[in-house]
Amino acid sequence: MTRKGVRHDFGDVPRASARATFPKWCLTPFLAAAAGLDAGEIQAPASAPARGEGPYAAVADALAAKLDEHPFVFIGSTHGSAKIEEFLAALVSRPAFQQRATDLLVEWASGARQRLLDRYLLALEEIPAVDLAPIWFDTDAPTLWGTMPECRRFLDALRAANRTLPPAKRIRVVAGNEKIEWEKVRTVEDLAPYPYRTNIVPHLILEHLAKEPGHRTLVVYGDAHIHHKGANFMLDLEAGLERSKTYVVGTIHELCADERAYLAELGDPTTPFFADAKRFPSAASWPASLQTRLNERSERLSDVIDGLVYLGPEPDRVTRGALPLSAAQEKELARRNEIFSDHRRSMQIRFAARDRWFASHPADLPPRP
Numbered sequence: 433m434t435r436k437g438v439r440h441d442f443g444d445v446p447r448a449s450a451r452a453t454f455p456k457w458c459l460t461p462f463l464a465a466a467a468g469l470d471a472g473e474i475q476a477p478a479s480a481p482a483r484g485e486g487p488y489a490a491v492a493d494a495l496a497a498k499l500d501e502h503p504f505v506f507i508g509s510t511h512g513s514a515k516i517e518e519f520l521a522a523l524v525s526r527p528a529f530q531q532r533a534t535d536l537l538v539e540w541a542s543g544a545r546q547r548l549l550d551r552y553l554l555a556l557e558e559i560p561a562v563d564l565a566p567i568w569f570d571t572d573a574p575t576l577w578g579t580m581p582e583c584r585r586f587l588d589a590l591r592a593a594n595r596t597l598p599p600a601k602r603i604r605v606v607a608g609n610e611k612i613e614w615e616k617v618r619t620v621e622d623l624a625p626y627p628y629r630t631n632i633v634p635h636l637i638l639e640h641l642a643k644e645p646g647h648r649t650l651v652v653y654g655d656a657h658i659h660h661k662g663a664n665f666m667l668d669l670e671a672g673l674e675r676s677k678t679y680v681v682g683t684i685h686e687l688c689a690d691e692r693a694y695l696a697e698l699g700d701p702t703t704p705f706f707a708d709a710k711r712f713p714s715a716a717s718w719p720a721s722l723q724t725r726l727n728e729r730s731e732r733l734s735d736v737i738d739g740l741v742y743l744g745p746e747p748d749r750v751t752r753g754a755l756p757l758s759a760a761q762e763k764e765l766a767r768r769n770e771i772f773s774d775h776r777r778s779m780q781i782r783f784a785a786r787d788r789w790f791a792s793h794p795a796d797l798p799p800r801p
Contacts, residue, residue, distance in 0.1 A: 487704050488522040491741055494706035495681060496529040498739070499648040502679035504637065504669075507741070508655035509539040510582060512752040515685050515743045517582035519704075520652065521589035524603065530593055535604045535649040537636060539629070539657075540577035542570035543611030550801050553591055554602050569761060571609040572629060579755045604800055606641070608633050608653065611796075614764070620771050620778050624785035630657065634668035635790055640797050642673065655683065656724035659736045682722045682737035687745035691719045695742060704744040709734035 498505050510517045523529050524536075541549060545567045551557045552564060561584070568578040577583050587605070594602040612626045627635070633653065641649050657664045658680055669678065684691070692701050697713045699705035712718070718733035722740065757765065772778055790796055 486522060487744065488519050489526065491704045491706045492519070492523040492526045493528040495523065495739075495741060496526060496532055498679045498681075499529075499532040499650070503642070503647060503677050504649050504651055504673070505679045505681065506651045506653065506658040507681040508658065508683045509652045510577075510580065511654060512576060512580070512750050513685060514580075514582050514749045514751045515746075516683055517580070517586050519741065519743055521582075521586045523650075524586070524590045524593050529650075530597060530601075530603065532648050533603050533650055534644075534647045535606050535641060536590070537606040537608045537633065537641070537649055537651045537653070539608050539653045540571060540573075540583050541567050541605060541607035542609050543607040543632060544570055544613045546607045546798050549605050549607060550798070553587070553594055553605055554599070554801055556591065556595060565761075567607075569757075569764075570612065570614055574761070574765060575757070576752055578757065578761070579753045580751050581754050582751060584755075606636060606649075606797070608636060608651075614768065617768075617771065620774065620781055623771070623778055624781050625788045625791075626782065627786070627789035628782070630665050631786075631789065633657070634665045634672075635793075636797060637669060638672045639790075639793060642677075654724075655722075659724060660738075661735055662724070679738045680736075682733075682740040684719060684721045684740060684742045685748045686743065688719070688721060691721060694719055698740075699742065701742075702745055705742050706739065707742070708739045709737065712740075 495505065495507070507520075508516060524533075548559070548564070548567060552559050564584070564587070565578065567587075568574065568580075568583055571577055590603060590605065597603070609629050609632075610626060611632065612623065617623060633651075637649075637651070641647050651658065656662065658666060659682075660666055660670075660675070660680055666678075666680075684695070687695070687701055694713065694716050695701040697716065698707040698711055712733045714732070722733070722737065
């Protein structure tokens with residue numbers, strides 16, 4: 433079973449209304465968001481990145497090929513920006529990915545809604561959009577993932593891909609966020625049996641996915657969680673998996689003037705590209721865009737990531753808040769925040785009950801239907 437050290441459990445404050453944090457990107461939209469502007473005030477580029485056969489096609493195919501050598505490939509999840517989700521939608525639309533991948537483990541989906549995901553993506557049931565909302569709303573960041581249209585578009589892109597595949601080959605989304613069944617929670621004590629998402633992910637990988645013969649999994653999670661040598665759940669994974677079984681992809685979302693020379697050593701900065709660590713310049717300082725914290729440093733970028741995806745020069749956009757919460761969701765959010773009002777107590781209660789977190793294993797992940 434996965435280690436349950438203090439390092440994970442007190443690393444994430446479980447506050448439903450907490451603002452997202454972002455890596456140090458050179459994104460003017462993020463600066464605008466920090467200044468309090470709405471997503472609607474930020475102008476999108478004249479044309480959104482195309483899907484499937486568009487500019488991301490070759491990049492997506494190069495990344496998909498890494499699943500031949502590594503059963504787990506990791507790439508950063510959105511924390512408010514659009515381009516990474518657009519790239520991922522292009523990725524799942526590509527035959528190169530569909531022919532290799534068996535699962536996607538994602539940060540933005542509630543573990544309590546795994547069966548709902550399976551019904552929509554594997555059984556291909558017709559489910560109204562309003563009934564899919566708990567997938568994002570019941571996470572630890574409902575005001576982030578619950579208000580981003582790209583997360584929904586990604587799900588629909590994968591559903592469209594699965595329509596073309598036989599049932600046994602359809603790609604499953606494994607929910608990697610907290611599994612709190614909010615309909616059962618009335619007091620802070622009711623949170624005791626639920627692990628934090630940073631405990632859930634190593635458990636899902638080591639105790640479930642890694643034990644499935646022939647699996648090939650893309651893990652889509654925040655960059656700060658997936659870099660090698662970080663104070664993150666990768667330490668748990670590296671204790672249970674050979675590093676050769678994992679491949680971590682860094683993401684550069686847009687072109688920063690002071691990173692042009694570095695990118696030019698890897699590819700053409702005017703267009704998206706993929707670069708394996710073997711091509712990283714050995715003498716150059718690695719881009720600040722790839723840092724997930726100010727003190728993240730290593731002599732070699734390849735100590736931290738195994739490859740990188742550059743999403744092209746166009747400015748990224750913030751779309752957090754583009755989809756407003758309903759009045760009922762706002763009311764429910766207020767109720768949850770009241771339960772979480774004493775953060776220290778809620779963490780103490782959950783950590784004290786850590787022996788119960790995975791008591792239902794292996795039933796804690798419903799079998800693939």
